[in-house]
Amino acid sequence: MKKIGFIGMGNMAGAIACGIEKSGFLKAGDMIAFDIMDGQLDKVKELGFSIADSEEDVVQQSEMVFIGVKPQVVEKVLQPLKDLLKEKAIISIVLGYDYAKYNEILDASTRHIFVMPNTPALVLKGMSLLEETHSLTKEEFAFTLDMFASIGEVEIVPSHLMGVAGTVSGCGPAFIYMVIEALADGAVKEGMPRSMAYKLAAQTVLGSGAMQLETNIHPGILKDNVCSPGGSTIRGVEALEKGNIRATFISAISAALHYK
Incomplete structure (x- = not known):
């Protein structure tokens, strides 16, 4: 079982994944990733990340699932995973999908948090905003906080200020x-x-x-x-x-x- 599984490995998710490995917070072997575009995975392949065969594979092999896909495809990606995500925890960096929005599309047993990071995470100088309202367990939230702190500064932000x-x-x-x-x-x-x-x-x-x-x-x-x-x-x-x-x-x- 991997500690974190990444669904979507665009510029932002890639910066976070590479930053986490660079900081030493997690080893590459503790993480698994999938993207529909193979080229997006090259940067983490070189570091030694495991590469999944599908989104389902990521969910099944991960303790926590990181959602880093484009906003326009979130629901298309998550709908087939809804049952697999029951009793799981997700961390999402998808713009527009905050705590309230995920409550509408996920099973009630799926724990989740919305985080807004930035690309300087790649060089451990990121600024990550964690939505104050979330449904992670105390231990999961502490892990998430420590993980983003390993790649820069962290601020816990009320939901109504996450946009600005x-x-x-x-x-x-x-x-x-x-x-x-x-x-x-x-x-x-x-x-x-x-x-x-x-x-x-x-x-x-x-x-x-x-x-x-x-x-x-x-x-x-x-x-x-x-x-x-x-x-x-x-x-x-x-x-x-x-x-x-x-x-x-x-x-x-x-x-x-x-x-x-």
């Missing part, structure tokens, strides 16, 4: 990659080699985030501390404000959250 919280941490990496790319482009424009520009920009973002988390100082104060009177940084801040950077990021969160 997931937008910040789930969509946010794409927005920050654009910031890294743009900062690097500015440096390249001024003559810096691109590889150096990416390193400087990425490390600056990483260090700035770590400093805010560790000091808990308001980001506006941290910004002010870098801006000398009449200096270069405040002139750069002015250029960003002229480009409506704050309003644009706020709009990005709202646009992503309310997408239908």
